[in-house]
Amino acid sequence: MEGLARGDDGVVRCSWGDSTPEYRAYHDDEWGRPVEDDTRLFEKLCLEGFQSGLSWLTILRKREAFRSAFADFDPHAVAHFTDADVERLLADAAIVRHRGKIEAAINNAQRAVELIEAEGSLAAFVWRYEPDRPREPSLASETPESRALAKELKRRGWRFVGPTTVYAFMQAMGLVNDHAVGCDAREPAERAREQLR
Numbered sequence: 001m002e003g004l005a006r007g008d009d010g011v012v013r014c015s016w017g018d019s020t021p022e023y024r025a026y027h028d029d030e031w032g033r034p035v036e037d038d039t040r041l042f043e044k045l046c047l048e049g050f051q052s053g054l055s056w057l058t059i060l061r062k063r064e065a066f067r068s069a070f071a072d073f074d075p076h077a078v079a080h081f082t083d084a085d086v087e088r089l090l091a092d093a094a095i096v097r098h099r100g101k102i103e104a105a106i107n108n109a110q111r112a113v114e115l116i117e118a119e120g121s122l123a124a125f126v127w128r129y130e131p132d133r134p135r136e137p138s139l140a141s142e143t144p145e146s147r148a149l150a151k152e153l154k155r156r157g158w159r160f161v162g163p164t165t166v167y168a169f170m171q172a173m174g175l176v177n178d179h180a181v182g183c184d185a186r187e188p189a190e191r192a193r194e195q196l197r
Contacts, residue, residue, distance in 0.1 A: 003180040012184045022060050032189040034174030034196045036123040041173060042112050043073035046105045048169045049160030050096045056168075058096075065094030070105065075116070078109035104159035111157045130175045133193075137178045137186075142167045145175075 005018040017027025035041055047066060051059045059066075069092050071077035089095065089102045112122055119125040129149040146167035153161045171178045174193055179186035 004182050012182060014180045014183050014185075017183075017185075020057060022057060026060055028185055031172050032174050032177050032179050032185065034189075034193045036121075036127070036196065038075070038112075038116060038122040039073055041122045041126060042075045042109070043067070043070075044169050044172055045158075045161065046070065046073060046108065048165045048172075049104055049108070050098070050101050051168075052101070052160060052165060054096065062095055065092070069095050075109040075112040075122075078106055079113045081106045081109070101160060108158050108160070111153075115156060126170075126173070127175065129170070135176070137180055138176070140167070143170075143176075146170055 003015055004012050005015045006012050007018045007024065011018075011028070013024070013027055017023050017031070035044070043066075047059050047063065050066070067073060069089055086099070086102055086106070090097050090099060115125055116122055126149065129145045131143065131145050142163035147163040149170070150161050150163040150166040153166070170176050174189060174196075177186060177189045177193060179189055
């Protein structure tokens with residue numbers, strides 16, 4: 001069971017997914033499940049940017065506070081945040097208070113609105129970068145697809161969207177299924193991806 005862990009509940013998970021209660025819920029119910037909702041996609045891109053240099057568990061534990069602070073990650077609302085909102089967010093101890101990341105989230109909301117207007121939806125745009133199927137789970141930190149998506153986002157003015165950040169986004173949002181072979185969540189995630197088509 002390399003790369004796997006059997007929890008005390010009998011469920012076989014990717015080893016990282018059994019390390020804390022928060023990771024269990026995230027692994028079992030979210031990670032790798034396909035998402036086509038623009039708000040959730042925008043939220044994940046923002047949170048991956050905030051995670052840079054930190055543990056994902058830190059961000060996961062602060063996610064509800066982030067949602068409250070960032071208007072539930074409605075890109076149209078965040079796009080209208082002002083300097084006063086930046087100062088409000090910098091004073092909010094419940095989130096990660098990093099000026100560059102906060103300003104990037106606001107900038108990226110503005111870019112997301114532009115992208116939605118140009119492409120129809122954020123989902124329609126990002127799902128173009130889904131790798132060909134089938135594919136084996138990857139331990140890579142980036143892929144040709146994540147590099148291409150990161151490059152295009154940066155070309156469109158997005159910030160904090162490097163290829164490693166974008167690949168973590170792709171894994172989480174189900175553009176790839178990197179649940180380990182033998183993980184109980186792998187097949188349900190793959191079935192959900194097939195139904196998305």
